Amino acid sequence: MSDLSDSKSPLGIDDVRHVAKLARLALSQERLAQLQRELVAILGHIEQLQAIDTTGLEPMTHPLTLSNRLADDVPEPGMPIAELLRNAPATEGVFLVVPKVLGGESA
Amino acid sequence: MSDLVALRDDIRSGKTTARTAVDGYLARIEQQNPTLNAYRETFANEARASADSIDRAIAAGDVTGPLAGVPIAIKDNIVTRLGSTTCSSRILENYHSPFDATVIDRLAAAGAILIGKTNMDEFAMGSSCETCAWGAVRNPWDTTRVPGGSSGGSAAAVAANLCAAALGSDTGGSIRQPASLCGIVGFKPSFGRISRYGLVAFGSSLDQIGPLTHSVRDAALLYQCMAGDDGHDSTCAPRPVEDVVKSLEDVPRAFRVGLPTQYRNGNAAAVDAAVTRAVEHFKAMGAEIVDIDLPLTDVGISTYYVIAPAEACSNLARFDGIRYGHRTKSASAHDLFDLYAHSRAEGFGREVQRRIMLGTYVLSAGYYDAYYRRALQIRRLIKQEFDTAFGKCDVILGPTSPTAAFTIGGVTDPLSMYMCDVYTVNTNIAGICGISLPAGFDESTGTRLPVGIQLQAQAFAEPLLFKIARSYECAQGGREFISA
Structure with missing residues (x-):
């Protein structure tokens, strides 16, 4: 996988195409170009974060300082499979239908 | 014109019935929703059936809950077995949840009636309800303008009196900003106060469910019915919920209101004037006004x-x-x-x-x-900045939004849209609580457009925040309803 930081321009069209691939979004050339312009503008604004001294600061991932909370190890009924499958776009019996998986994702 | 608490009391005392309330809202929805687009769907038959059963229970003298018979609207990113849950997105068109969110269970246990699901910015991403896949929502005060977002359908539904109250979600201002633009009350609880089980996740360290209401006492009551630990959400704080309803009318003891200098840059004149009037109100109540500094705003x-x-x-x-x-x-x-x-x-x-x-x-x-x-890392700095500020004051006062409602299509640049939330995002970043209150009107465009003020308080300081907000509301005489 290419490292985005290797590219010279702040966010080239190839970078945008690569990000769209990572994000699993099949976008047109026109849409990619539009996103490039918008993302460059947004990232230009976000650049102000680089001026702030963050030396020694612990990243804050969450507002609550809770440690892991474990549920009691008691079995509970799961959700009804028939009801869950009602939302699936393609099923066969109790299975979800997907395209061929072996052979890997396209490059 | 009344708030949820008044309606609840009238239903309880037999002055009116839940069925009358449901029928009244459904008739108003039928009349106004084609213009406003606040609701995506309504649950007419189910709501009428629930109302009849609650009316029978009340007539029989059976014990009923604190929300018995009041019709409530639900933002469409909170899952309900009833109807569908779409997040106003084509990707979830026709999605039917196999379970109810914890907040839905708790509202139902309190006797509330679900009247429908409200439109929103798609996946709660937006500040105008223009990104809704089912068309833009319109502001009831001026239908050429946005209601704010992302909980804009809920805000428009409450503002137009199409429900007794509504639920929204707030990730960076999505309850408070539309409440401000629609002239109603919008409350974002402290992070961890209300279960997110069944809220379609957007920003997991930021999202909170909260009420959009006609009054502060309605917001306090709904909060109290929904708050508290939940075995289905490990990010829900395991601490008891104070009785905020009981303490609501206590006139707060001497308290300090912080005024950040950074909250006065580039606001509409009517917004600054609303804050100034609020300062005068709190001074008259005997509060100490303290200048504070929030440079990371x-x-x-x-x-x-x-x-x-x-x-x-x-x-x-x-x-x-x-x-x-x-x-x-x-x-x-x-x-x-x-x-x-x-x-x-x-x-x-x-x-x-x-x-x-x-x-x-x-x-x-x-x-x-x-x-x-x-x-x-900067998030930690922002949190530290609030901690320092709350050493000098009990609540922070400022605008909710820099402007009143803008016209539909009036803000097209993404970055300008993001700036609508300049006064609300840090509340979520730090995990503290905040409330937007109706505070007058901007009449500079020729129409009366509501403006709001915001009060922010420390995490889990809801009891004090509600008391102070309630005192302001009582002095203002409550929110103004739109004349027919």
Whole structure:
């Protein structure tokens, strides 16, 4: 996988195409170009974060300082499979239908 | 014109019935929703049946809950077994939840009636309700203008008196900003106060469910009915919920109101005037007014637009066209990658795609430290800045939104839209609580457009926040209803 930081321009069209691939979004050339312009503008604004001294600061991932909370190890009924499958776009019996998986994702 | 508490009391005392209330709201919805587009769907038959059963229970003298018979609207990112839950997105069109969110269970246990689901910005991403896949929502005060977002359908429904109250969600201002633009009360609880089980996740370290209401006492009551630990949500704080309803009318003891100098830059004149009037009110109540400094106000939007899209792109990875939601019919989707990529490109709207792209970029190899890690470090600075400020004051007073409602289509640049939330995002970043209160009107455009003020308090300081907000509300005489 290419490292985005290797590219010279702040966010080239190839970078945008690569990000769209990572994000699993099949976008047109026109849409990619539009996103490039918008993302460059947004990232230009976000650049102000680089001026702030963050030396020694612990990243804050969450507002609550809770440690892991474990549920009691008691079995509970799961959700009804028939009801869950009602939302699936393609099923066969109790299975979800997907395209061929072996052979890997396209490059 | 009344608030939820008054309606509840009238139903309880037999002065009116739940059925009358439901029928009245449904008639108003039928009349106004074609213009406002606040509701995506209503539950007429089920709401009438619930109302009749509650009326029978009340007539029989059976014990009923604190919300018995009051019709409440639900933002469409909170799952309900009733109807569908779409997040106003094509990717979830026709999605039927196999379970009710915890807040829905708690409202039902208190006797509330679900009257319908409200439109929103797609996946709660927006500040205007223009990104809704089912068309823009309109502001009842001026239907050429936006109601704010993302809980704009809920705000418009309450403002137009199409329900007794509504639920919304707030990730960076999505309850408070539309409440401000629609002239009603909007409350974002402290992070961890209300279960998110059944809230479709956007930013997991930021999202909170909260009420949009006619009054502060309504907001306090709904909060109390929903708050508290939940075995289904491990991020719900395991601490008892104080009785905020009981203490609501206590006139607060001497308290200090902090006024940040950074909250006075570039606001509409009517917004600054509303804050000034509120300062006079609190002075007259005997509060001490303290100047405080929040220099990181200005970097809140930048910090938010790293953290929120990063969390969103992870949360929205589940929409893949396999287990639920839209699946592409494109003939070119012959392998798994293409199925994902086409389904997602077809199902997600433009703003959602933009944020997924931004989030994926800031988390990608080579940029993680420069953007995501750095934003989390600055998040800690923002939290520390609030901690310091709350050493000098009990609540922070300022505007909710820099302006009143803008026209539909009036803000097209994404970055300008993001700036609508300059005074609200840091509340979520720090995990504290905040409330927007109706505080007058901007009449500079020739129409009466509501403006709001915001009060913020420390995490878990809801009892004090509600008391102070209630005292302001009582002095103002409550919110103004739109004349027919």
